[in-house]
Amino acid sequence: MHDSQPPQDLDAANEMVAAVVTASRVLVAVSARSLAAIEEALTVPQFRMLVVLDTGGPVNLTGLAEQLAVNPSTALRMVDRLSAAGMVERAHDPGDRRLVVLAATAAGRQVVRQVTERRQAEITRIVSAMPVDHRGAMIEALEAFARAAGEEQINPAAYTGQALPGWS
């Protein structure tokens, strides 16, 4: 981990962990409100599925379940409901008839776009309230953070505003 670092770096790391945890509360709250604000009442898992289908393109059921980290049977029933709601489209792979090809419909993508726009608007509002001289540093710091994490295989599908355990 970090056992090769001098003590002052450990202190800086601890301080940053605290800052990250605090900022996380804000981000979680923003994500939750963005989802709650739209007209189409979607559950959090349903929205996560739509995000995966919208950003990742057509996938089969097993692949979708893996990206959502749920059991294939769970994913199947969610697909059933979202399909009935006209937000997800099912088709059969002509090459391999075992496979089911899943994709978001225009309506489903529209919902994802609405929530995303609202979330970005909320973040923009917060960022606009920050002192200007902090913004450049924040951009660099957050990008460095994402890069450092990216080297550890972060799963992008987790980005959905999932209700979180305890970011307290």
Added chain:
Amino acid sequence: MHDSQPPQDLDAANEMVAAVVTASRVLVAVSARSLAAIEEALTVPQFRMLVVLDTGGPVNLTGLAEQLAVNPSTALRMVDRLSAAGMVERAHDPGDRRLVVLAATAAGRQVVRQVTERRQAEITRIVSAMPVDHRGAMIEALEAFARAAGEEQINPAAYTGQALPGWS
């Protein structure tokens, strides 16, 4: 919001929004992995309840439900299960016998501590992989972000996550 700012500040804000959104993906993924790694036979909502009871001290049922942003009936049944699992303690308020006083047991607090430690370890690992010269700026930037958000009354209880009425 920011309509009094020059264009270049708008650009900086947009760039920061992108950085924040990307970083939030990382944070959500980290939290999900931290909880999955423990897996003390606890669901995510159960863990959230334990965190609230652990960090916030004794509360009544309605207050607990509000902090979790769920219906009191939902909170009640979760309390039933966690109580049966020996992680939550029920008592009656002697002053007002309508009120139920809820608190985490030692076992419940132990679970919260385990997951919290693991989550902080994950963040520490990522932070340790960041260039040292970015850390100070990140701390300041994240704190400024949290302050800016705090002045807008972030309310986690706004989220309900109810599904569409007639889906089946």
Added chain:
DNA sequence: GTGCAAACATTGCATAATGCAATTAGAGGG
């Protein structure tokens, strides 16, 4: 080309989470 194992989707079953609408129990004011 037959047959078998592997991959996939699906169904059956059980439990948890969730909200809304009663219903019960207690507190407080008149």
Added chain:
DNA sequence: CCCTCTAATTGCATTATGCAATGTTTGCAC
């Protein structure tokens, strides 16, 4: 005492979830 308000609880329906079959199709070995 009665009325109202609050808090907890229960009844009912829907969604989310995982594990364990079952069925279906594919690919491969022989």
